[in-house]
Amino acid sequence: MTVLSVRGLTVRFRMRESAPVRAVTDVSFDLAAGECLALVGESGCGKSVLASALLGLLPGNAETTGSALLAGAGDDPATDLITADEATLARTVRGRRVGLVPQSPAAHLTPVRTVRAHLTETVRRLTGTRGRDALRTATEAAARVSFPAGHLDRHPHELSGGLAQRAATALALVGDAPLLLADEPTTGLDRDLVERTVDELRRHTGSTRALLMITHDLAAAARIADRVAVMYAGRLVEIADAAAFFGTPGPRHPYARGLLDALPERAFRPVPGRPPELAALPEGCAFAARCAHADTACSAQPPLTGGLACHHPHTAPTDLVHPPQAAEAPRA
Structure with a gap:
């Protein structure tokens, strides 16, 4: 059973004195009942904007297109969260069919x-x-x-x-909402409480319930996620099974590999450079300026195909064989 199906979700913020901010661009994914999908990426890449779009909580200068179909529950029919009006979202969606752990x-x-x-x-x-x-x-x-x-x-x-x-x-x-959105649910918690909190979030999933967890904490994602979606400059650049992502063969996108390299348990080497401004994104691959493998092919935006958007993906097994240390979590 698919709890949430997102297709072509795009969010632009109109600005008075600058180009529009391209916060989310053409994001598509499905989330199945019983599944935890961890959405990861650096600050400012569009993760929280995506969550706000799903709940209809964006400011008035936002322009949103695409669809996000939330499965029906009980007497409630399936709902497109992007086109639903405020009354529908307030009466039948927020809290009842979509629960939110807010970032602040x-x-x-x-x-x-x-x-x-x-x-x-x-x-x-x-x-x-x-x-x-x-x-x-x-x-x-x-x-x-x-x-x-x-x-x-x-x-x-x-x-x-x-x-x-x-x-x-x-x-x-x-x-007990069918869809739980957890936006940085481990902020301010020590490691023991991080593990207890994400384990409880994981227990929320079941035959009719799913979890979308937005997090910087890759160890928490490794502990409970079934799949990992990596976001960069408003786009999904990789979606992978968590076991393969954190273990072998590891991430295929250079940016995703860089996120793991930055962990103290790994190489403890930060991703070089800075993300581009969302109001001034390049026409091609937004990561090219930070990527050691970039060439002229990267002047064109790579589509997300087979869970990967990259002209030069890693194909050799990763040398980062040790995933973030975390005990085995209970599975629903």
Whole structure:
């Protein structure tokens, strides 16, 4: 069962005094029930814009084209998240059919309400549970992400960044939405909590549920992902099975290999150069200026074919044979 099918998703931001910002360009992928897809890439490559587009949360100067078909659930028909109106998204999609772990949780929490109040109201709204049952379910949701019970009656400004992140994760899990979008869900967490949090997100997947995790944490992706999608300058440049990506033969795109090379467990060598400005992208391969293999062929944009967009992919087995260290995660 396909939970989400994205085709040709493109997002442009109109700017008054400069060229449009090409934040996302022609992105296509499918996400199946029971699957975790990790979307990785440097800051500013368009990952969070893609998530916001799926939820209809882009600012007014955004122009979005393409489609993102969310499978129907119960009495709800399949919905194109890109063309759906705000009323549909607010009433039937957000929280109920698509859960969000936001990148900046403090901005999504009401400052005058405690964490317990946030969770209890979300339980009531999404499940219809009332009274003591709602309070118990709220407490259980907090426990799922290791949020300490002694902090449930604190307000958002009284929480550390890590606690705010765990509160937001608990809120996203309440509705058991078919699609869970987790945008940097491990920000501010120590390694033990990173592993416990992503394991809980992984447990969310099942026969009708899937997880799209946007992350810089490649060790977390290696721990729970089934597939990895690498984004660069607004485009997908590689989609691969996680086992092959983090092990042997490794990534095929030079940029994806560079991301792994930058890890302390690997070569600890950063990708040279800087990403291009999204308002001034080259006509050809956007990575060419940073790539040791670039030549005249790279003046043309390579299409994403067979999960790869590159004129000069790596074909030899990688010499980076040790994946990020992570214990085996439970699988749904």
